[in-house]
Amino acid sequence: MNPYIISISTIFIYMCLWFGIAHIKKNNGLVDIAWGLGFVIVTLVLLSTFWSESLRQMLITGMIFLWGIRLSGYLFLRNWGKPEDWRYANWRKDWTEKGIYYPRTFFQIFMLQGSIMFLILLPVIRTVAFENVNSNNLIWSDFIAILFFLIGFCFEAIGDYQLYKFKSDPSNKGKLMTAGLWRYTRHPNYFGEALLWWGIFILSIPAGNILLSLISPILITFLLLKVSGVVMLEKKLNLKPDFVEYKRRTNAFLPWFPRE
Secondary structure (H helix, E strand, O other): OOHHHHHHHHHHHHHHHHHHHHHHHOOOOHHHHHHHHHHHHHHHHHHHHHOOOOHHHHHHHHHHHHHHHHHHHHHHHHHOOOOOOHHHHHHHHHHHHHOOHHHHHHHHHHHHHHHHHHHHOHHHHHHHHHOOOOOOOOOHHHHHHHHHHHHHHHHHHHHHHHHHHHHHOHHHOOOOOOOHHHHOOOOHHHHHHHHHHHHHHHHHHHHOOHHHHHHHHHHHHHHHHHHOOHHHHHHHHOOOOOHHHHHHHOOOOOOOOOOO
16 A cells, blocks of 8 residues: 555545534634644554554654644643634635635645645655664664654743743733743744654654655744744734844744843
8 A cells, every 4th residue: 555645645534624623613723733633643544554563663653642642732722712823813804705715724724734744744654654674773863863853852842831831820911931941042842843853854764765755854944934933923923022132132943042
């Protein structure tokens, strides 16, 4: 069976289900909750078909489970039952007024994210479906991969936790989070996300077709830096008067000591 076709089919069915849930709940922001869990579902489906007991297969599966369940669980706690995120709410209003709400929602939100999910999953697909069962000895690049993943995961998880605790305190309403990991980078969670996917890519190298798998970390890094991550969020943050000073002192992405 072709692992790429299996992955595409699974993602399509999965995103159709979430499109229906979002329609019932009148909240397209639920696609964010679906994101991490979708990687876990696809990996499970692939694993059930291509199980080989390869060490790298088990390692990459563990990485996806740890990252995907943590991320979807966090977003579920943060967003479930809350009003629709401002980005999706603006699109809903605009598309409804133009009479194109359903096709734009289905394709631009759910199918687009499903397509991106497939591209980012490429190193996982390669490792789960094509890793040599006899290749159970780790090499030096595997340890770099594990290190990248663990550092990235910690940056993302700790950064999210620190921001959640900060926003949970009513006295911080309207304030900027500039402590903890946020003192060294304006987006520790985005930096962590990119780094862990570079780790996953490095782990996939022995499974071959490196150029295909390389699409994954390049794409996620580009999206976080130029499309849906730093750029989009900072358009909103630029309205805060204290953000200019924070921006001057603190790197946008790569962690470093704050400038005086």
